[in-house]
Amino acid sequence: MVGKDKTGFYDVLISHGTQAWQVKEYQVNPYKFVGLGSRLPNSTPGPLISNDNPFGFRPVGIEQMKELAALIDDPRAVSDLAVKLLAEKPVSSTEALESPGVLHGPILHSTRPIEALSSSHTKLDEKLRRELQRIVNREFRHTIAPYI
Numbered sequence: 001m002v003g004k005d006k007t008g009f010y011d012v013l014i015s016h017g018t019q020a021w022q023v024k025e026y027q028v029n030p031y032k033f034v035g036l037g038s039r040l041p042n043s044t045p046g047p048l049i050s051n052d053n054p055f056g057f058r059p060v061g062i063e064q065m066k067e068l069a070a071l072i073d074d075p076r077a078v079s080d081l082a083v084k085l086l087a088e089k090p091v092s093s094t095e096a097l098e099s100p101g102v103l104h105g106p107i108l109h110s111t112r113p114i115e116a117l118s119s120s121h122t123k124l125d126e127k128l129r130r131e132l133q134r135i136v137n138r139e140f141r142h143t144i145a146p147y148i
Helices: 062-071 075-086 113-117 119-139
Strands: 002-004 010-016 019-029 032-039 056-060 101-105
Touching: 010 032, 019 119, 032 119, 056 062, 056 075, 062 075, 075 101
Parallel strands: none
Antiparallel strands: 002 010, 010 019, 019 032, 056 101
């Protein structure tokens, strides 16, 4: 799951089975990120996302792209189409690139991803934010302070 926190840092939550990690990142420029992370203590007893739709590439045909274009103003219909596409079995990247479009995922997005887990992880989130801010202030001050 990916999202930004209240200070503008990216929060990335990664899960595998019953284990979960949080990575907090700062985008230095379009090609470089700096960040740090930690394993989440007391992770949920089960996986964060269902194993029904494994991660991977899914080809999107021209008809599905037309359907997506027609439904773009209806979020519920787009979500239903995404669920339908994710239900297909993932293929190799070579095979996926032969189609006009590719769906890569599932990737979940949340405006506040750490809150989606548990309020008990706020202490770790705050510690990661402070440490990342310290690193950014020390190493990448030129990206946050205006030139005089």
